[in-house]
Amino acid sequence: xxxxxxxxxxxxxxxxxxxxxxxxxxxxxxxxxxxxxxxxxxxxxxxxxxxxxxxxxxxxxxxxxxxxxxxxxxxxxxxxxxxxxxxxxxxxxxxxxxxxxxxxxxxxxxxxxxxxxxxxxxxxxxxxxxxxxxxxxxxxxxxxxxxxxxxxxxxxxxxxxxxxxxxxxxxxxxxxxxxxxxxxxxxxxxxxxxxxxxxxxxxxxxxxxxxxxxxxxxxxxxxxxxxxxxxxxxxxxxxxxxxxxxxxxxxxxxxxxxxxxxxxxxxxxxxxxxxxxxxxxxxxxxxxxxxxxxxxxxxxxxxxxxxxxxxxxxxxxxx
Amino acid sequence: xxxxxxxxxxxxxxxxxxxxxxxxxxxxxxxxxxxxxxxxxxxxxxxxxxxxxxxxxxxxxxxxxxxxxxxxxxxxxxxxxxxxxxxxxxxxxxxxxxxxxxxxxxxxxxxxxxxxxxxxxxxxxxxxxxxxxxxxxxxxxxxxxxxxxxxxxxxxxxxxxxxxxxxxxxxxxxxxxxxxxxxxxxxxxxxxxxxxxxxxxxxxxxxxxxxxxxxxxxxxxxxxxxxxxxxxxxxxxxxxxxxxxxxxxxxxxxxxxxxxxxxxxxxxxxxxxxxxxxxxxxxxxxxxxxxxxxxxxxxxxxxxxxxxxxxxxxxxxxxxxxxxxxxxxxxxxxxxxxxxxxxxxxxxxxxxxxxxxxxxxxxxxxxxxxxxxxxxxxxxxxxxxxxxxxxxxxxxxxxxxxxxxxxxxxxxxxxxxxxxxxxxxxxxxxxxxxxxxxxxxxxxxxxxxxxxxxxxxxxxxxxxxxxxxxxxxxxxx
Numbered sequence: 001x002x003x004x005x006x007x008x009x010x011x012x013x014x015x016x017x018x019x020x021x022x023x024x025x026x027x028x029x030x031x032x033x034x035x036x037x038x039x040x041x042x043x044x045x046x047x048x049x050x051x052x053x054x055x056x057x058x059x060x061x062x063x064x065x066x067x068x069x070x071x072x073x074x075x076x077x078x079x080x081x082x083x084x085x086x087x088x089x090x091x092x093x094x095x096x097x098x099x100x101x102x103x104x105x106x107x108x109x110x111x112x113x114x115x116x117x118x119x120x121x122x123x124x125x126x127x128x129x130x131x132x133x134x135x136x137x138x139x140x141x142x143x144x145x146x147x148x149x150x151x152x153x154x155x156x157x158x159x160x161x162x163x164x165x166x167x168x169x170x171x172x173x174x175x176x177x178x179x180x181x182x183x184x185x186x187x188x189x190x191x192x193x194x195x196x197x198x199x200x201x202x203x204x205x206x207x208x209x210x211x212x213x214x215x216x217x218x219x220x221x222x223x224x225x226x227x228x229x230x231x232x233x234x235x236x237x238x239x240x241x242x243x244x245x246x247x248x249x250x251x252x253x254x255x256x257x258x259x260x261x262x263x264x265x266x267x268x269x270x271x272x273x274x275x276x277x278x279x280x281x282x283x284x285x286x287x288x289x290x291x292x293x294x295x296x297x298x299x300x301x302x303x304x305x306x307x308x309x310x311x312x313x314x315x316x317x318x319x
Numbered sequence: 320x321x322x323x324x325x326x327x328x329x330x331x332x333x334x335x336x337x338x339x340x341x342x343x344x345x346x347x348x349x350x351x352x353x354x355x356x357x358x359x360x361x362x363x364x365x366x367x368x369x370x371x372x373x374x375x376x377x378x379x380x381x382x383x384x385x386x387x388x389x390x391x392x393x394x395x396x397x398x399x400x401x402x403x404x405x406x407x408x409x410x411x412x413x414x415x416x417x418x419x420x421x422x423x424x425x426x427x428x429x430x431x432x433x434x435x436x437x438x439x440x441x442x443x444x445x446x447x448x449x450x451x452x453x454x455x456x457x458x459x460x461x462x463x464x465x466x467x468x469x470x471x472x473x474x475x476x477x478x479x480x481x482x483x484x485x486x487x488x489x490x491x492x493x494x495x496x497x498x499x500x501x502x503x504x505x506x507x508x509x510x511x512x513x514x515x516x517x518x519x520x521x522x523x524x525x526x527x528x529x530x531x532x533x534x535x536x537x538x539x540x541x542x543x544x545x546x547x548x549x550x551x552x553x554x555x556x557x558x559x560x561x562x563x564x565x566x567x568x569x570x571x572x573x574x575x576x577x578x579x580x581x582x583x584x585x586x587x588x589x590x591x592x593x594x595x596x597x598x599x600x601x602x603x604x605x606x607x608x609x610x611x612x613x614x615x616x617x618x619x620x621x622x623x624x625x626x627x628x629x630x631x632x633x634x635x636x637x638x639x640x641x642x643x644x645x646x647x648x649x650x651x652x653x654x655x656x657x658x659x660x661x662x663x664x665x666x667x668x669x670x671x672x673x674x675x676x677x678x679x680x681x682x683x684x685x686x687x688x689x690x691x692x693x694x695x696x697x698x699x700x701x702x703x704x705x706x707x708x709x710x711x712x713x714x715x716x717x718x719x720x721x722x723x724x725x726x727x728x729x730x731x732x733x734x735x736x737x738x739x740x741x742x743x744x745x746x747x748x749x750x751x752x753x754x755x756x757x758x759x760x761x762x763x764x765x766x767x768x769x770x771x772x773x774x775x776x777x778x779x780x781x782x783x784x785x786x787x788x789x790x791x792x793x794x795x796x
Contacts, residue, residue, distance in 0.1 A: 015781075166782040167784075
C-alpha cells in the first residue's frame with residue numbers, strides 16, 4: 001500500500017514539476033483569454049503612441065470611450081483600453097503584470113473591483129490562466145478575510161488545474177474578433193450585441209427597467225458602505241508603488257454601476273487618485289433608461305457621458 | 320458525478336483512503352462506506368432519483384427473500400412477476416412511455432385519427448437501464464435457485480449501487496459480484512497498479528479519442544445534407560471510434576476504479592474492432608449486456624436447442640430487444656435489426672462460432688485474409704452505427720444514401736489528421752495488447768518502456784484531451 005501511494009505521489013509530483021516548468025518557459029502566458037492576449041499583443045506593437053492605459057472589467061471596457069477621452073482632454077490623455085468583459089481584479093492585475101508597459105505611459109486607470117471565482121470557471125480555460133502563485137496568494141488572503149473557504153478552495157484548484165493544463169502549451173495567437181484595435185480598445189456594449197444577436201433579443205436577455213435599476217442602486221446605497229478587503233487594499237498599494245517607480249500616475253476608478261465602497265484606506269495610498277462614479281445620488285444620469293444598457297452597464301450614450309465626466313476630472317487633475 | 324470531472328478526481332482518493340485506512344477493520348465497514356459513497360455519487364446527479372434507486376433496491380431485496388421463502392412455485396412466481404413487473408414498469412415509464420405514446424399517435428394518424436397524447440416531461444433517471452438489469456438478474460437467479468437470497472441489505476445495496484458501475488455498467492451478476500462483496504478484501508499491489516493503468520487507458524479513450532471525435536462527428540451529422548460522401552464516411556468511422564472510446568473508456572475506468580477497492584468487475588470489451596465477423600464482434604462488444612441477454616432472454620426462449628427457424632427467431636428477438644434497450648427510438652431498433660441481418664448468414668451456415676480465438680494469436684501481423692475480414696466487419700459495424708447516431712430513421716437513410724456518392728473515394732475535406740493519429744495510437748497499443756485483459760496491461764514490458772508509455776499517454780491526455788465536454792454517451796441508456 002505504502003509503495004503504491006508513494007509511486008502515485010511521485011508520479012503526480014513529477015507531472016506537477018513538469019507542468020510548472022513548462023508553464024514558466026511558455027512565451028504567451030495569457031492563454032485561454034484570447035481577447036486579453038490580443039489586446040496585450042496589440043499594445044506590444046503599437047504601445048508607443050499611447051500615454052495612458054485602462055485596466056478593468058466590462059465596466060471599463062464598455063464604458064471608457066478611449067477615443068473620446070483623447071479629444072475631451074485636448075489630447076493630453078491618449079489612452080488604450082486594455083479592459084475586458086467578464087474579468088475580476090485578479091485577471092486585471094495579472095494582465096497588468098504581463099503587459100510590457102511602454103515608457104510613454106504617464107497615466108494608468110485601474111478599476112477597483114472584487115474577486116469572485118465561479119465554480120463554472122473551473123471547467124473552462126477562462127480565469128484559469130491568471131492563477132499563478134502571486135494571484136493565488138493574493139486571493140487566499142482576500143477570501144480568508146471574507147471567511148469564504150469555498151472560493152479559497154476554488155482558487156487553489158484553479159492554480160492546480162492551471163499547472164496540469166498542458167493544453168496551454170500549444171495555444172497560438174488566434175484572431176477571434178476585430179475589436180482590439182477599434183477605437184483604442186473601447187467597444188460599446190450594444191454594438192457588440194448587434195453583431196451577435198438582434199438588439200431585441202439582447203434587450204430581452206438583459207432586463208432593462210429604469211425602476212429596477214433605481215431600486216437596485218437605492219438598495220445598494222442604503223446600507224453603510226463596506227470597507228474594501230484589506231488584501232485588495234494592500235494589492236492596490238503594491239500597484240501604486242510599482243506605478244510610482246515607473247513614473248506613472250495611478251487613478252483608481254469606481255465606474256458607474258460598481259458597488260459603492262468605503263475608500264478611506266485607498267485614499268491613504270500615496271500618489272494615487274480615486275475617481276468614484278459609483279454613487280447614484282451624485283451621478284443620477286447614469287442610472288436612467290436612456291443611458292443604461294442593462295442593470296450593470298452603460299450603453300453607448302451613457303459611456304459617452306461617463307467618459308466626458310472622466311475627462312472633466314482628468315482635465316482638473318492633470319492641469 | 321462524471322468520471323472525467325474534477326469532483327471525481329477529489330472523490331476517488333478520499334474514498335480510497337477512507338476505505339483502506341479507516342474502514343479496513345471489517346469488510347462490513349468497507350461495504351457501508353461503499354454504499355454511502357455510491358449514494359453520494361448518484362445523488363450528485365439528482366438526489367430525487369436516488370429515492371427511485373433505493374426503492375428498486377428495497378423491492379428486489381425483499382422480493383428475493385420472499386421468492387426463497389415461498390413454499391409453492393406459484394408464490395415464488397408471484398414475487399418474481401411482481402418484481403420484474405415493477406422494475407420494467409419503472410423502466411418503461413421513464414424511458415419508453417413517450418416513445419410508445421408518440422408511435423401510437425402517429426399510427427392512428429396514419430388511419431386518419433387525430434389523437435392528442437400526453438407526453439411526459441421528465442428526465443430519464445441516469446443508469447436506470449443498468450441497475451434495473453442488475454436487480455432482474457438477481458431475482459431471476461434466485462427464482463432459478465442459482466443463488467440464495469441475500470439477507471444483508473447493505474451488501475445487496477452495494478451490489479446494485481456500487482458506484483463504479485452504477486450509471487453505465489458493466490452489468491454485473493450476483494453470482495460474480497456478491498461473493499466479492501461478502502468477503503474480506505486485502506489490498507493487492509499488482510491489482511491496484513493494473514487498475515491505475517486501466518483507469519489511465521480509459522481516460523485516454525474517453526477524453527482524447529471520444530471527446531475529440533465528438534465535435535467532428537456532430538458537425539458532419541448535423542450538416543450531412545451538404546457534406547461530401549468522403550466526409551460522411553469519415554463521420555461514420557469517427558463515430559465508431561467515438562462510441563468505442565466513450566463506452567469502453569468508461570468501462571475501463573469503472574473496472575480500474577473497482578480494482579483499487581479490491582473488487583473485480585466483469586470485462587465489458589475485448590478489442591471488438593479486431594473482430595473478423597459480426598458474431599465475434601458481439602462476443603467482444605458490451606459483453607456484459609450480450610451475455611445478460613443470452614442468459615436471461617435467449618436461453619429461456621429456447622436458445623439454439625430448437626430448429627433453425629427458432630434460432631433465427633431468437634436471434635432477431637435478442638438483437639431487436641438489445642437495440643430497444645439502448646434507446647426509445649426506431650433508429651436503435653433498426654440498428655439492432657441490421658446487426659441481426661448481419662448475423663443471419665453466419666447462423667444459417669453454422670459459422671457463428673468460428674472465430675473464438677484472438678486474431679493472429681501467435682503472430683504480430685495478421686494475414687491478408689484476416690485484414691480483409693476485419694475491414695469488412697468494421698465497415699458493416701460503421702454502417703449500422705449510422706442508425707445508432709442519427710436523430711431519426713429518415714436522417715440515417717439519407718445519410719447512407721449520400722454516403723455512397725461519387726466522392727466516396729476522394730479525400731475528406733478537411734482531413735482530421737490529429738484525431739486519426741490519436742485513433743492510430745489507440746489501435747496500435749490495443750493491437751499489441753489484444754491478448755490481455757485491457758489495452759494497457761503492460762506489466763510484462765521493460766520498466767523503462769512502461770514508464771515512457773505512461774508519460775506519453777499522460778502527456779497526450781493533458782495536452783490534447785478535450786476537457787470542455789462531455790457526458791458519457793451510455794449514460795442515456
